[in-house]
Amino acid sequence: MMAGELEIANVSKAFGPVQALRGASLNVGSGEFVSFLGPSGCGKTTLLRIIAGFETPDAGTVQLDRQSLLALAPYRRPIGMVFQSLALFPHLTVAGNVGFGLSVRRENAAEIGRKLSDILALVGLEDYEKRRIHQLSGGQRQRVALARALITSPSVLLLDEPLSALDLKLRRQLQGELKRLQHRTGTTFVFVTHDQEEAMAMSDRVAVFRDGLIEQVGPPQEIYRRPATRFVAEFVGETNIFAAVRESGAVYLPDIRARFPGGRSLPDAQQLLLSVRPENINLLSSNDQGGVEARVQEVDFGGMTVRFSAQTMIGERVLRVAVASEKANDIAPGMPVRLGIDLDTAAALPTS
Amino acid sequence: MTGSGTRLSAVGQAILATPKTLLVLGFVGSLAGVVLSSFLGKDGFPTLELYSQLLGSQVIQNVIVRTVWIAATVTVLCTLVAYPVALFIARSKHRNLLLVLVISPWLTSIVVRTFAWVVLLGNRGAVNAFLMSTGLIDSPIRIIFTPTAVVLGLVHVFAPFMVISILSVLLQQDRRLPEAGMSLGAGPIQTFARVTLPLSLPGVLSGGSIIYLLCSGAIVTPLLLGGLRDRMLGTQIFQELFELYDYRRAAGMAVILLVTSLAVVIPMQIIDGRIRRWTRG
Numbered sequence: 096m097m098a099g100e101l102e103i104a105n106v107s108k109a110f111g112p113v114q115a116l117r118g119a120s121l122n123v124g125s126g127e128f129v130s131f132l133g134p135s136g137c138g139k140t141t142l143l144r145i146i147a148g149f150e151t152p153d154a155g156t157v158q159l160d161r162q163s164l165l166a167l168a169p170y171r172r173p174i175g176m177v178f179q180s181l182a183l184f185p186h187l188t189v190a191g192n193v194g195f196g197l198s199v200r201r202e203n204a205a206e207i208g209r210k211l212s213d214i215l216a217l218v219g220l221e222d223y224e225k226r227r228i229h230q231l232s233g234g235q236r237q238r239v240a241l242a243r244a245l246i247t248s249p250s251v252l253l254l255d256e257p258l259s260a261l262d263l264k265l266r267r268q269l270q271g272e273l274k275r276l277q278h279r280t281g282t283t284f285v286f287v288t289h290d291q292e293e294a295m296a297m298s299d300r301v302a303v304f305r306d307g308l309i310e311q312v313g314p315p316q317e318i319y320r321r322p323a324t325r326f327v328a329e330f331v332g333e334t335n336i337f338a339a340v341r342e343s344g345a346v347y348l349p350d351i352r353a354r355f356p357g358g359r360s361l362p363d364a365q366q367l368l369l370s371v372r373p374e375n376i377n378l379l380s381s382n383d384q385g386g387v388e389a390r391v392q393e394v395d396f397g398g399m400t401v402r403f404s405a406q407t408m409i410g411e412r413v414l415r416v417a418v419a420s421e422k423a424n425d426i427a428p429g430m431p432v433r434l435g436i437d438l439d440t441a442a443a444l445p446t447s
Numbered sequence: 448m449t450g451s452g453t454r455l456s457a458v459g460q461a462i463l464a465t466p467k468t469l470l471v472l473g474f475v476g477s478l479a480g481v482v483l484s485s486f487l488g489k490d491g492f493p494t495l496e497l498y499s500q501l502l503g504s505q506v507i508q509n510v511i512v513r514t515v516w517i518a519a520t521v522t523v524l525c526t527l528v529a530y531p532v533a534l535f536i537a538r539s540k541h542r543n544l545l546l547v548l549v550i551s552p553w554l555t556s557i558v559v560r561t562f563a564w565v566v567l568l569g570n571r572g573a574v575n576a577f578l579m580s581t582g583l584i585d586s587p588i589r590i591i592f593t594p595t596a597v598v599l600g601l602v603h604v605f606a607p608f609m610v611i612s613i614l615s616v617l618l619q620q621d622r623r624l625p626e627a628g629m630s631l632g633a634g635p636i637q638t639f640a641r642v643t644l645p646l647s648l649p650g651v652l653s654g655g656s657i658i659y660l661l662c663s664g665a666i667v668t669p670l671l672l673g674g675l676r677d678r679m680l681g682t683q684i685f686q687e688l689f690e691l692y693d694y695r696r697a698a699g700m701a702v703i704l705l706v707t708s709l710a711v712v713i714p715m716q717i718i719d720g721r722i723r724r725w726t727r728g
């Protein structure tokens with residue numbers, strides 16, 4: 096079954112003087128898991144609510160399987176939603192909540208009972224049918240909300256920061272379950288999150304929002320390795336941004352007055368803006384030539400990798416560096432180091 | 448009170464202790480006095496004679512039934528009138544203005560408002576004039592001094608309580624809950640019936656309890672609009688006290704009033720409490 100293909104084109108929405116969306120566009124394939132990632136107030140929830148039908152866009156189109164959704168009332172859209180606050184019905188039991196969508200459609204009791212036990216088994220809540228919502232833990236409520244939204248087999252499921260209220264351990268566990276559930280049901284998932292690790296770990300593609308626009312859409316690796324803009328580079332993961340000047344066979348970084356070889360994969364322009372991830376900076380030994388002298392500031396030991404900040408002697412730029420632990424055994428604050436930059440893994444950003 | 452929020456100093460408590468005690472003693476004491484006196488015979492011995500006399504009287508039986516019936520009718524009508532109003536106000540942008548309009552009748556005294564109904568419902572009143580002009584009736588119908596007039600007057604006086612009671616619950620309701628209903632395929636009517644309405648029942652029940660109590664004890668409206676024949680317990684007690692000076696009978700009827708009201712209101716409060724406990728989450 097191929098269904099659940101979303102096409103969002105040039106959607107704008109203003110709330111009075113606040114421009115929440117300024118022409119956001121995005122296509123989501125059938126059965127795809129797409130995350131919306133971005134700082135607070137950039138329009139993620141607004142776009143989700145427009146897809147669900149709770150807000151009408153000022154301009155733009157929203158299509159599901161090539162049919163416009165805009166004329167359809169929310170309750171006629173084959174779209175499920177998991178709210179940030181969960182919005183479980185406090186006056187109903189778990190069975191009443193989860194079965195709500197079916198009883199609204201007046202399916203017969205036997206059918207409802209069958210689907211109910213199927214979906215409750217799927218989310219691991221078999222014995223909780225008769226419980227009331229206030230008798231459930233946070234994780235259990237989360238599962239009820241998921242089951243409630245999935246039982247009517249929507250083509251698209253919208254999830255607005257569904258895990259943000261949970262503690263880290265439960266969150267990781269539910270992330271896995273959510274991903275498996277999406278795989279099992281083949282439903283298109285649109286998932287809003289603040290947490291970039293969550294977005295990176297779960298999504299087929301990530302849409303990075305900035306100020307009412309979608310700045311970049313792509314698979315997690317691409318977003319990380321080939322950020323389209325300086326904003327994306329800085330928002331997703333850590334990075335070091337340099338202005339750079341191309342020279343023959345090398346690239347000169349005026350900020351730290353250092354020259355690094357390579358950079359053949361970089362664009363042809365004379366003036367460049369580069370994003371260098373911490374892991375693309377390496378420690379050079381004292382008898383190596385070139386590189387840049389720096390002094391280590393604070394050090395985070397993270398198991399396989401050590402992350403540290405180092406301030407360059409020239410230019411006093413603070414760089415973020417990540418190296419494999421075994422190569423940085425004796426790294427300590429105050430230590431002088433010589434750093435190299437692997438320019439072939441750096442990403443060029445638009446200079447304007 | 449000293450329970451939550453601000454704490455009073457020991458001095459403050461001591462200063463307030465006297466009026467507090469007086470108030471409690473005065474209220475509980477006089478209530479106990481009323482109850483006790485109704486169970487004492489003229490000879491000073493405990494007896495149920497007064498009650499067998501009161502409850503045996505056809506007139507009093509009619510008054511009790513009429514009181515319960517009118518209070519129940521008014522409560523139901525207030526709910527029917529107030530619910531749509533509360534819903535409209537809850538969804539309106541001009542919430543505060545509308546709320547002021549709803550409670551603005553409280554700026555005039557209940558006597559004045561009730562007299563307005565006398566004017567409207569009288570034989571030459573606006574209602575009869577209108578009905579006759581439409582040709583629905585040939586001669587004025589009697590509305591004033593009937594239970595219908597009392598019910599109308601009481602609904603007018605008490606409906607704002609219900610509006611406020613329902614409104615406060617509706618405004619506290621999570622806006623996402625009806626949206627969740629809609630995202631699950633429930634149209635506006637189903638969403639209302641399955642989500643908004645059940646969750647607002649606590650407001651209906653507390654509003655209903657207040658209105659039922661106020662109606663059972665109402666005096667001014669039944670006195671002015673109900674005339675002399677269709678008495679309610681409140682007016683009956685008023686008459687015993689201020690016209691016949693029979694304090695014992697008045698006390699007996701007050702106890703009957705208390706018991707009949709509590710018999711309705713306590714179950715309502717229990718249901719209300721149970722629903723609130725569920726919905727608090």
Ligand SMILES: Nc1ncnc2c1ncn2[C@@H]1O[C@H](COP(=O)(O)OP(=O)(O)OP(=O)(O)O)[C@@H](O)[C@H]1O
Pocket residue numbers: 110111113114115133134135136137138139140141142289
């Ligand atoms: N109903 C509304 N009325 C007025 N302004 C609104 C409304 N809904 C959203 N906004 C504004 O629109 C902007 C985008 O809001 P939105 O909720 O979409 O952000 P978000 O990306 O979901 O943020 P967060 O990550 O904090 O949830 C914000 O500036 C917000 O204040």
Ligand SMILES: [Mg+2]
Pocket residue numbers: 139140141255
């Ligand atoms: Mg949001």
